[in-house]
Amino acid sequence: MTCQFICPVCGARYPTNEPIWRCECGSYLDLDYMPALDRSRLPEEKTMWRYRQVLPLDNFNSIASFNEGFTPLVPMEFWGLTVLGKMEFLLPTGSFKDRGAALMINKCRELGIKEIVEDSSGNSACAVAAYCARAKIKANIYMPAGNSAGKTVQVRAYGAKLHEIEGNRIDCANAAIEGARKSYYAAHAWNPYFIHGAKTVIYEIVEQLNWQAPDYFFAPVGSGSQILGVYLGLAEMKRAGLIDKMPKLMAVQSNKCCPLKDYVEGRPTPVSTHNPSIAEGIAIHKPVRIKQIIDVVQKTGGDFVTVDDTDIIEALKTSALQGVYIEPTSAAAVAALKQYAGKIPDGQKVVVSLTGSGLKASTKIDSLLDKK
Ligand SMILES: *Cc1c(COP(=O)(O)O)cnc(C)c1O
Ligand SMILES: [Zn+2]
DSSP states (O other): OOOEEEOTTTOOEEETTSOOOSOTTSOOOEEEOOOOOOGGGOOSOOSGGGGGGGSOOSOOTTOOOOOOOOOOEEEEEETTEEEEEEOGGGSTTSBTHHHHHHHHHHHHHHTTOOEEEEEOSSHHHHHHHHHHHHHTOEEEEEEETTOOHHHHHHHHHTTOEEEEESSOHHHHHHHHHHHGGGSEEOOTTTOHHHHHHHTHHHHHHHHHTTSOOOSEEEEEOSSOHHHHHHHHHHHHHHHTTSOSSOOEEEEEEETTBOHHHHHHTTOOOOOOOSSOOSOGGGOOSSOTTHHHHHHHHHHTTOEEEEEOHHHHHHHHHHHHTTTOOBOHHHHHHHHHGGGTTTTSOTTOOEEEEOOBBGGGGHHHHHHHHHOO
C-alpha cells in the first residue's frame, strides 16, 4: 500500500519510498493513509500482522517478525475498580514498543536501509535493536549515560552499538541526529510508521471485546507513540463503521514531569534532572508531538492525569500481588486509577495498558519493595 508523508504544519508532501524523517520546515511527518479494515478478510493468525490490511507496508511475505502481538486482556482489580489489563509487557522485548519497532524497521528494510540511529532511554531502544537484529540492519542506539542497566545490557546483547551521552534527553537527541547524518534516524517519537505499528494494540482490544470499544483507555505517556497509535486505530475503525464511539483516552504522566498538563494549564515545564520520577520511560519534558497528543486526548473527552511516586509504587505492588510484574513507568497508568475509583460507574469497560515488564527493572523494584 503506497501512501505519502504529509506535514501537519505546512502541508508539504513527500514520497514514502525515500528515507525522510522530518519535513523541511522542521516538523514531524504523518502518513496520508486512512485504511478501512474488512473484518470478513481477517486471517486465522493471532498476531499483530492479522491487521495487515490496515498496515502501510508494500509486502508482507518476508517480514522480520517474531509472530508478535495478540497479547492477553486480563481482568484485574485496583482500589475496588475492575479493569482489563492489556499485557503489552509480554511482547518479545518486554514492552509495547515492539509493535511500533516491528512496522518501522520492516519499512526501513523495504527502503533498503542498512543502518539506523535511534535515541531512547530504554524500551524503544531494546525494541529497535531486536528488530534490527532480526532484519540484519545495523543499529546505533543513543542513550543518556546512567540509564537502567537492564535495558543497556539488552540493547548490547542484541548487537546494537551503544552511544552513551552525558547530559539530558535533548543532548542525547541532538547527538543522535548528528550521528544519523550518514544513516537514517528511525526515532519512535518522530516516525509515523512506528505509530501505525502501535495502533494494532487497539484493534486487538476492540476485537477481544467482540468488536466493541472500551469506555476508558489508560496509558503512561512520554513521546505519545502509544496513545497516538490508539487514536489512529480508533479513528480508522470509526470511519470503517466497526465501532460507533471512542473510549476516553487517559494520558498519565508523573507529577515530576507532566508537559501535557503543564501545556493545557499554561505553565512551562521545567527541565529538571535532580529529582527524577521512578517512571523514567515517560520523563520526556518536551514531546515532539505534544500538540497532537493533547488534541487526540481532548477529542475523545479524555484527560491528563498526573501521579506521584508513592502511588506508582503502590500500583506496582498491587499489580505484582495479582501476579503481574510491571516496571514503574508502566505502573504509572495503574496508579492513575486510584483517582477514578468510585467515580467510574459499574459496567464501564476500563482498559489499562501494561506497557513494560518488571524483569528489566528488578534492581529498582528491589529498592521499592523495601520501602513501606
Ligand atoms: C516508552 C514507554 C512508555 C511511553 O510511551 P510513549 O510512546 O513514549 O508515549 C510507557 N511505558 C513504557 C514501559 C515505555 O517503555
Ligand atoms: Zn512542514
